[in-house]
Amino acid sequence: MPTKFMKLGFDEQVLRRLANDSDGYVLDVGLNYYRGTPISAVERMELSVDGERVDDDRILVEINGKFLRLKQVPLAFTEYWGVKTPIRLHVTGEPLAAGPHHVDFVCEARVVYMQFAPGVYGMFDASASATLAVAENSEN
Amino acid sequence: MATINGIEQGISCYSYTQEFIENDDWSINTIFEHVAAKGVSKVELVGAQTFQQYPTPRPEEIDAVLAAGAKHGVEVFSYGGYVDLGRITGYRMSREDILSDIRLDIMTARSLGAKYLRATGFEPELAPAVNDLAERYGVQIGFEIHAPHTPADATTRGFMETIEKNQLGCFGLVPDFGMFIERPTEIAINRYVGLGAKRETLDWIIANRHNGMTEEEMQEHVAKNMGGGEGEKVAISEWFGYLSFAPAELDSFAAMVPYVKYVHGKFYHLELDADGKVFEPTIPYEKALSILADGGFQGAFISEYEGHAFYLNDADEQLDRHLALGKSILESL
Numbered sequence: 489m490p491t492k493f494m495k496l497g498f499d500e501q502v503l504r505r506l507a508n509d510s511d512g513y514v515l516d517v518g519l520n521y522y523r524g525t526p527i528s529a530v531e532r533m534e535l536s537v538d539g540e541r542v543d544d545d546r547i548l549v550e551i552n553g554k555f556l557r558l559k560q561v562p563l564a565f566t567e568y569w570g571v572k573t574p575i576r577l578h579v580t581g582e583p584l585a586a587g588p589h590h591v592d593f594v595c596e597a598r599v600v601y602m603q604f605a606p607g608v609y610g611m612f613d614a615s616a617s618a619t620l621a622v623a624e625n626s627e628n
Numbered sequence: 629m630a631t632i633n634g635i636e637q638g639i640s641c642y643s644y645t646q647e648f649i650e651n652d653d654w655s656i657n658t659i660f661e662h663v664a665a666k667g668v669s670k671v672e673l674v675g676a677q678t679f680q681q682y683p684t685p686r687p688e689e690i691d692a693v694l695a696a697g698a699k700h701g702v703e704v705f706s707y708g709g710y711v712d713l714g715r716i717t718g719y720r721m722s723r724e725d726i727l728s729d730i731r732l733d734i735m736t737a738r739s740l741g742a743k744y745l746r747a748t749g750f751e752p753e754l755a756p757a758v759n760d761l762a763e764r765y766g767v768q769i770g771f772e773i774h775a776p777h778t779p780a781d782a783t784t785r786g787f788m789e790t791i792e793k794n795q796l797g798c799f800g801l802v803p804d805f806g807m808f809i810e811r812p813t814e815i816a817i818n819r820y821v822g823l824g825a826k827r828e829t830l831d832w833i834i835a836n837r838h839n840g841m842t843e844e845e846m847q848e849h850v851a852k853n854m855g856g857g858e859g860e861k862v863a864i865s866e867w868f869g870y871l872s873f874a875p876a877e878l879d880s881f882a883a884m885v886p887y888v889k890y891v892h893g894k895f896y897h898l899e900l901d902a903d904g905k906v907f908e909p910t911i912p913y914e915k916a917l918s919i920l921a922d923g924g925f926q927g928a929f930i931s932e933y934e935g936h937a938f939y940l941n942d943a944d945e946q947l948d949r950h951l952a953l954g955k956s957i958l959e960s961l
Contacts, residue, residue, distance in 0.1 A: 600712040600714035
């Protein structure tokens with residue numbers, strides 16, 4: 489029977505860069521996995537900054553030049569999240585104050601090739617937490 | 629690498645998973661450079677890892693592999709594919725969907741100049757249709773038999789019977805030596821301890837892995853009755869899955885040898901004994917390799933280090949040890 493729950497150790501590759509943007513801020517996110525995955529395999533993606541959950545409706549996921557609302561992520565089966573290619577989360581609204589911010593990112597996804605019953609797959613956990621600094625006057 | 633008793637050693641690029649992922653400046657060119665420095669010219673390349681677009685890599689990604697191969701004298705001997713059955717949320721892939729994905733992998737293998745596609749993700753009844761595709765495109769298919777499968781289980785037998793019955797010329801098997809692992813490596817155990825597992829609970833799980841409990845029953849028992857947490861949860865999951873272990877089914881391996889296209893020399897961590905001699909403490913390598921050679925296997929033996937599970941950043945050293953171990957065993961046969 490295939491592995492049902494996989495947590496690899498590339499956590500430090502996940503939360504890469506936090507910066508202010510023209511309309512809010514952006515977070516670059518790498519993948520904690522040994523291969524890439526179609527982003528449609530992501531079943532849960534949540535973001536919290538400084539202990540506060542960011543409303544899903546404020547987030548746009550940028551992958552391969554496409555912009556997806558969180559609810560659209562499971563539909564995007566043609567978009568591949570390569571293991572060396574970070575995605576970018578755009579969070580609309582107020583920019584962040586310069587200085588350190590604690591980021592909690594939750595990401596759980598199907599292991600797309602590990603099916604052990606119709607529609608039932610192994611899972612991997614690509615979540616990570618880190619403190620990232622927003623630079624003074626940083627913008628994208 | 630020299631061919632010894634008809635067997636040539638190669639390396640799976642997957643062995644460098646940790647280095648490839650953790651270092652932004654590592655590319656397939658970097659990996660080929662390391663492989664070539666060992667005198668190895670045949671590699672397996674895993675598409676879903678190497679390429680940043682899969683199952684259809686961008687043309688420039690293919691070109692980069694070909695350029696690196698030409699530069700370092702390295703040949704993509706085999707291309708590792710997948711069938712990503714769960715790619716479309718809520719959709720069950722049809723037989724035709726699966727064959728289409730395999731065809732895409734075959735096309736990539738051809739673009740890379742690979743003779744073999746290492747395939748997974750379908751049942752024996754699809755083998756004749758996959759064989760037809762392989763014949764059409766001039767590529768050989770090796771279906772990977774990987775832990776927790778064994779040489780004697782129903783799936784492996786099903787593939788052998790299908791190959792025999794249909795006289796499939798372009799379809800065979802790729803045994804992964806990880807299926808002969810008899811006990812977890814100490815390093816793996818320490819990793820779970822690092823994740824918070826208690827050593828005595830892990831020892832209990834190892835001792836009871838084959839006591840008849842299902843994975844679900846053991847997860848529940850360890851969590852509820854033994855205070856198990858995250859470390860124990862991951863250990864059980866992996867020990868029932870891709871790091872499964874059991875007494876090696878070597879007797880039945882002999883019957884599988886005639887169907888072997890090439891071999892994955894999977895290993896977890898090679899140690900040195902007091903005399904500085906390399907040994908694999910968890911997989912009976914000498915016996916498994918001798919069965920392969922006695923069965924008349926001629927072809928590639930691909931070293932595949934599963935080191936990324938342990939984060940030791942030591943792929944080069946471990947691959948050197950594995951190549952030395954393989955050479956020493958092959959020369960002694």
